[in-house]
Amino acid sequence: MEEKEAEQLEQEHVHEVYDRIASHFSQTRYKPWPIVERFLQSLPAGSVGLDIGCGNGKYLSVANPGIYIFATDRSAALVRIAAAERRARGADVGVADGIEMPVPSGRFDFAISIAVVHHFATRARRVDAVRSVLRGLREGKEEQGGKALIYVWALEQGGSRRGWDEGDSQDVMVPWVTRRKKKEGEEEEERVEKRYYHLYRKGELEEDIAAAGGVVVENGYERDNWWAVARR
Amino acid sequence: MKLLTANFVQCSVKACSATPKCFPLHFDQQTADVPLELAHEDVDFSPEFIYNILPRIDWPALLITARELGNNMLPETTPEIENPNAPENEQILRDLHTLLLETQIIQGSMRCENCNHIYFIRDSIPNFLLPGHLVQ
Numbered sequence: 001m002e003e004k005e006a007e008q009l010e011q012e013h014v015h016e017v018y019d020r021i022a023s024h025f026s027q028t029r030y031k032p033w034p035i036v037e038r039f040l041q042s043l044p045a046g047s048v049g050l051d052i053g054c055g056n057g058k059y060l061s062v063a064n065p066g067i068y069i070f071a072t073d074r075s076a077a078l079v080r081i082a083a084a085e086r087r088a089r090g091a092d093v094g095v096a097d098g099i100e101m102p103v104p105s106g107r108f109d110f111a112i113s114i115a116v117v118h119h120f121a122t123r124a125r126r127v128d129a130v131r132s133v134l135r136g137l138r139e140g141k142e143e144q145g146g147k148a149l150i151y152v153w154a155l156e157q158g159g160s161r162r163g164w165d166e167g168d169s170q171d172v173m174v175p176w177v178t179r180r181k182k183k184e185g186e187e188e189e190e191r192v193e194k195r196y197y198h199l200y201r202k203g204e205l206e207e208d209i210a211a212a213g214g215v216v217v218e219n220g221y222e223r224d225n226w227w228a229v230a231r232r
Numbered sequence: 233m234k235l236l237t238a239n240f241v242q243c244s245v246k247a248c249s250a251t252p253k254c255f256p257l258h259f260d261q262q263t264a265d266v267p268l269e270l271a272h273e274d275v276d277f278s279p280e281f282i283y284n285i286l287p288r289i290d291w292p293a294l295l296i297t298a299r300e301l302g303n304n305m306l307p308e309t310t311p312e313i314e315n316p317n318a319p320e321n322e323q324i325l326r327d328l329h330t331l332l333l334e335t336q337i338i339q340g341s342m343r344c345e346n347c348n349h350i351y352f353i354r355d356s357i358p359n360f361l362l363p364g365h366l367v368q
Binding site for chain 1: 281285
């Protein structure tokens with residue numbers, strides 16, 4: 001797929017969909033995933049970091065109150081929802097593209113990218129998105145450097161209701177169904193939106209991180225997702 | 233957008249990120265459609281928070297941002313504070329708290345000194361998306 005074609009696909013099947021489903025989507029996204037919670041709570045006071053693809057901002061209130069997070073998303077509708085979470089001392093939000101991130105290199109102690117990189121439609125763009133997550137991190141040996149947590153949807157989720165598994169196609173359209181009753185007694189109106197996902201197979205996230213110049217320091221599988229902690 | 237955030241954002245244009253002029257973004261030229269509007273929003277004061285975040289701040293950039301927004305009261309270099317809870321440090325930490333966390337930029341624009349692209353802040357949310365011709 002060409003770059004332009006990939007961007008068009010992302011525009012129609014990621015950005016526009018999230019803008020339309022923002023408030024409904026947000027009502028379903030309130031439970032933090034344990035790995036993300038653990039990562040955020042392990043950060044020392046005074047840490048400064050990024051939440052790239054923050055959605056409704058559900059992680060802004062999970063983090064310990066001594067840290068500062070600049071959270072961005074491509075969807076202005078989701079960022080408006082996330083803005084309500086920044087009353088907290090250590091949070092702010094902005095609208096930004098995951099690849100063209102408006103942040104300086106090497107100044108951040110941490111970054112999180114939760115369920116974001118799988119929305120880019122080519123390998124080159126996914127590697128660029130990972131590079132963009134790593135670029136902001138402080139350089140330095142081991143604990144001296146910044147660290148990023150990246151979380152993507154897995155192909156291997158035989159136990160989930162979606163039922164995808166090893167060997168299936170990795171590029172899929174996932175329906176998002178909104179049902180709404182216009183008036184009492186009337187039939188429900190159903191609207192189906194299709195979101196594009198690239199489902200990661202085992203080991204692929206680590207390959208993308210390496211291609212982006214990062215080093216994986218910890219990785220695993222949690223609830224239908226692959227995750228990795230990486231440094232520059 | 234909190235004033236603190238201006239210390240951590242720069243121009244999104246790839247070609248600009250290679251030049252030192254992409255940071256900080258400047259508040260020196262405002263437009264008539266989106267005039268600069270600042271507001272004070274109360275945030276609970278934590279001397280430790282300011283103390284811990286100080287080493288992460290790019291002080292020369294903060295001086296530029298503060299001056300452009302009308303604050304000329306900052307010292308020329310990062311204040312050296314040993315104990316955030318010592319009474320003699322309370323005033324400076326409170327002043328920084330007010331400046332960095334309680335000063336909300338409700339609307340206005342930020343300009344890249346390299347490419348002159350303007351980023352708007354509306355309803356307190358900055359937008360860094362680029363028009364098609366600026367994306368490489």
